[in-house]
Amino acid sequence: MIELKSPGELERMRRAGQVVARLLEHLAGLVRPGVRTKELDREALAFLRQAGAEPAFLGYRGFPATLCVSVNAEVVHGIPGERKIAEGDLVSLDAGAIVEGFYADAATTVMVGAVSAQARRLTDTTRRALDQGIAQAVVGRRLSDISHAVQETVEREGFGIVREFVGHGIGRALHEDPPIPNFGPPHMGPRLKAGMVLAIEPMVTMGHHDVQVLGDGWTAVTKDGSLAAHFEHTVAVTERGPDVLTRG
Numbered sequence: 001m002i003e004l005k006s007p008g009e010l011e012r013m014r015r016a017g018q019v020v021a022r023l024l025e026h027l028a029g030l031v032r033p034g035v036r037t038k039e040l041d042r043e044a045l046a047f048l049r050q051a052g053a054e055p056a057f058l059g060y061r062g063f064p065a066t067l068c069v070s071v072n073a074e075v076v077h078g079i080p081g082e083r084k085i086a087e088g089d090l091v092s093l094d095a096g097a098i099v100e101g102f103y104a105d106a107a108t109t110v111m112v113g114a115v116s117a118q119a120r121r122l123t124d125t126t127r128r129a130l131d132q133g134i135a136q137a138v139v140g141r142r143l144s145d146i147s148h149a150v151q152e153t154v155e156r157e158g159f160g161i162v163r164e165f166v167g168h169g170i171g172r173a174l175h176e177d178p179p180i181p182n183f184g185p186p187h188m189g190p191r192l193k194a195g196m197v198l199a200i201e202p203m204v205t206m207g208h209h210d211v212q213v214l215g216d217g218w219t220a221v222t223k224d225g226s227l228a229a230h231f232e233h234t235v236a237v238t239e240r241g242p243d244v245l246t247r248g
């Protein structure tokens with residue numbers, strides 16, 4: 001069952017969302033060659049605490065960090081560590097915050113310096129796929145209208161859309177109903193209602209869409225080693241249209 005949030009709850013989620021938006025903007029400015037991914041993680045935790053928020057990912061099912069940092073062929077759930085960012089990398093940053101018991105979740109992919117034309121196209125397409133998905137988060141549409149819009153945008157460019165990981169409802173918990181696949185036929189699933197809040201998050205690969213999880217139990221990488229990009233927003237469905245709570 002999909003929980004509907006009251007206007008007061010949406011405002012608390014917006015506060016969490018704005019913290020995540022500011023955090024990702026801040027971190028994106030720190031991503032440069034030579035920076036270790038664990039330094040970004042340390043900065044993320046300090047930033048959240050300073051903002052009066054709690055990290056949503058730290059300790060979630062045992063996840064050991066505040067931030068997911070996924071570089072190049074890593075798709076999602078990369079664990080920050082000793083790795084140094086290099087010129088030409090694609091660095092996906094995924095962050096979640098809790099404010100007054102309510103969650104927000106967002107992700108962005110940062111191009112480090114001069115990336116290949118293909119890597120830029122992958123990144124731009126993933127961002128556009130998220131925008132196209134958000135545009136379907138409208139009262140009266142069905143859930144899979146979002147999924148279909150994302151898939152169409154990605155596959156039209158010849159890229160792969162990941163199946164194993166999906167978007168999700170969000171609110172009093174990081175992951176609520178419904179799961180939101182980034183693929184599938186339109187006009188299926190629950191009808192969208194005002195007060196639903198959805199974390200929409202296309203994960204896109206340059207090659208085949210198959211992924212595998214590494215031995216650390218978290219880091220998902222493309223099976224064929226191709227590059228990946230990931231964008232995410234927490235979006236409220238309202239009578240006035242989609243309201244992106246994590247947009248700065």
Ligand code: MG
Nearest residue numbers: 105199201232
């Ligand atoms: Mg998410």
